[in-house]
Amino acid sequence: MQKTITHLEMTHPDQLNPKYSTEENFKIQVPAIQDHRLNRFFYQWVGKDYRWTDRLSWPEEKWQAFAEQPGMQLLIASLKDTPIGFAELKKEGTEFEISIFGLADRYIGLGLGGHFLTLVIQAAWDLGASRVFLNTCDWDHPHALKNYLARGFQVYREVVV
Secondary structure, eight states: OOOEEEEEEEOSGGGOOOOOOSOTTEEEEOOSSOOHHHHHHHHHHHHTTTTOOTTTTOOHHHHHHHHTSTTEEEEEEEETTEEEEEEEEEEETTEEEEEEEEEOGGGTTSSOHHHHHHHHHHHHHHTTOSEEEEEEETTSOTTHHHHHHHTTOEEEEEEEO
16 A cells, blocks of 8 residues: 655754643653663554554564664653653764654544654754654654644655555
């Protein structure tokens, strides 16, 4: 089945168009202990409705190597101390890729996605990013691309596969 992959980037912190939620019980955190099973859990949970399948066949060792590689940071979104989504922020030199981003299905539509994305982007800039980039495709949530564009990302390439 054909899909369009859209590659987006920000090259300066001033491009960020932040969105904040009034939900005071929403926060993001980096786990004190990096455990690849968290990455796998969130990937399966959040991605189940969006055909996130490329990592499903990974053996335990590959998950561990991926999650524990230098420059990889897991960010967990929570609401009232309950995990509701995640992002993976991967440092590549001075650039940061948001390699995965999403909320679990029951937490979409609460006005938290833009706020969560804002905090992830700000984390990358705070870590010294020279560029923040990501990609999305037609199979992701219908509002994903709209959220990325609204936060200030610019499209730099589209590929049909």
